[in-house]
Amino acid sequence: MDLIQKSLLQQVAGLHDVPEGAFNIRVNGQLDSRNTTANIDIVTKEDKPGIDIIIKPGTKNESVHIPVLLSKSGLQDMVYNDFYIGEDCDVTIVAGCGIHNCGVDTSKHDGIHTFYIGKNAKVKYIERHYGEGDGNGENIMNPETIVHLEEGASMEMETTQIKGIDSTVRKTGGDLKDNASLEIREKIMTHGKQYAKTDFVVDLNGKGCSANVVSRSVARDQSRQEFFSTINGNNECKGHSECDAIIMDSASVSASPKLTANNIDANLIHEAAIGKIAGEQLIKLMTLGLTEAEAEEQIINGFLK
Numbered sequence: 001m002d003l004i005q006k007s008l009l010q011q012v013a014g015l016h017d018v019p020e021g022a023f024n025i026r027v028n029g030q031l032d033s034r035n036t037t038a039n040i041d042i043v044t045k046e047d048k049p050g051i052d053i054i055i056k057p058g059t060k061n062e063s064v065h066i067p068v069l070l071s072k073s074g075l076q077d078m079v080y081n082d083f084y085i086g087e088d089c090d091v092t093i094v095a096g097c098g099i100h101n102c103g104v105d106t107s108k109h110d111g112i113h114t115f116y117i118g119k120n121a122k123v124k125y126i127e128r129h130y131g132e133g134d135g136n137g138e139n140i141m142n143p144e145t146i147v148h149l150e151e152g153a154s155m156e157m158e159t160t161q162i163k164g165i166d167s168t169v170r171k172t173g174g175d176l177k178d179n180a181s182l183e184i185r186e187k188i189m190t191h192g193k194q195y196a197k198t199d200f201v202v203d204l205n206g207k208g209c210s211a212n213v214v215s216r217s218v219a220r221d222q223s224r225q226e227f228f229s230t231i232n233g234n235n236e237c238k239g240h241s242e243c244d245a246i247i248m249d250s251a252s253v254s255a256s257p258k259l260t261a262n263n264i265d266a267n268l269i270h271e272a273a274i275g276k277i278a279g280e281q282l283i284k285l286m287t288l289g290l291t292e293a294e295a296e297e298q299i300i301n302g303f304l305k
Helices: 001-014 279-286 294-303
Strands: 022-027 030-035 039-044 052-054 060-065 068-070 076-085 091-101 107-117 122-133 139-149 154-160 166-177 181-190 195-204 209-219 224-233 236-245 252-261 266-275
Touching: 001 060, 001 068, 001 091, 001 122, 022 052, 052 060, 068 076, 068 107, 068 195, 076 091, 091 107, 091 139, 107 122, 107 181, 122 139, 139 154, 139 181, 154 166, 166 181, 166 209, 181 195, 181 294, 195 209, 195 236, 209 224, 209 252, 209 294, 224 236, 224 266, 236 252, 236 294, 252 266, 279 294
Parallel strands: 022 060, 022 068, 052 076, 060 091, 068 091, 076 107, 091 122, 107 139, 122 154, 139 166, 154 181, 166 195, 181 209, 195 224, 209 236, 224 252, 236 266
Antiparallel strands: 022 030, 039 052
């Protein structure tokens, strides 16, 4: 990898070099490097672009890194990655895409990730999206994540997009069996004329299962954001959806949470709040010596954390 690609790797995966353990690094539409372990195998798909990640039952305290890096302007990339996590696992998976576009053409990455999580397994999934460039070309990412949780399984999902993506449609779907749980935390910031759409659909099918979907976003300049969240309670279950957004300048934000209870013991809640930064918050920080711009940045950083 060259210096630009190494910088992207640090942004999306927090790595300064190739990681220890299992990893698959894709650069400009091609496999750059890969490593497997005794418990984690990574196999290239034969029928379409992408990989299968197979984690043996009982695997604990191991991680998988699967970053995608694009440094050529105009590259259109798409992958289908499937994760097969065995029973009683406890693993961390770090994904994400970084684009460096210094040309006039559109660079685009679409990734479809499907998780099959076995009984009583625990997965922490971290996905970061980042874009940069000094040209006129757009950076586009459209991630889709589908999660199938068996009995007693759990997934904690953190997704972050705070810079450089001109357009994104982010889809996440999940279905849960008995006593399974899904926790999704999303952070998004848009600026300029960027557009971001989030679409969550979760089916709570199992007895005692639960889902918690939380989105925090900041919309600046003339950017637009749309948030859709659907939770279907089909059994005795708990579901919670929350969207909090800060709107600035001439931006636009819409939030459309939807709940459907198909069982008398489904307990479902949704919350949505959109507003500007409170004047008293700015004044308080400015009395400590910060400029208005510095105070805004402090408030935004704290909100997104």
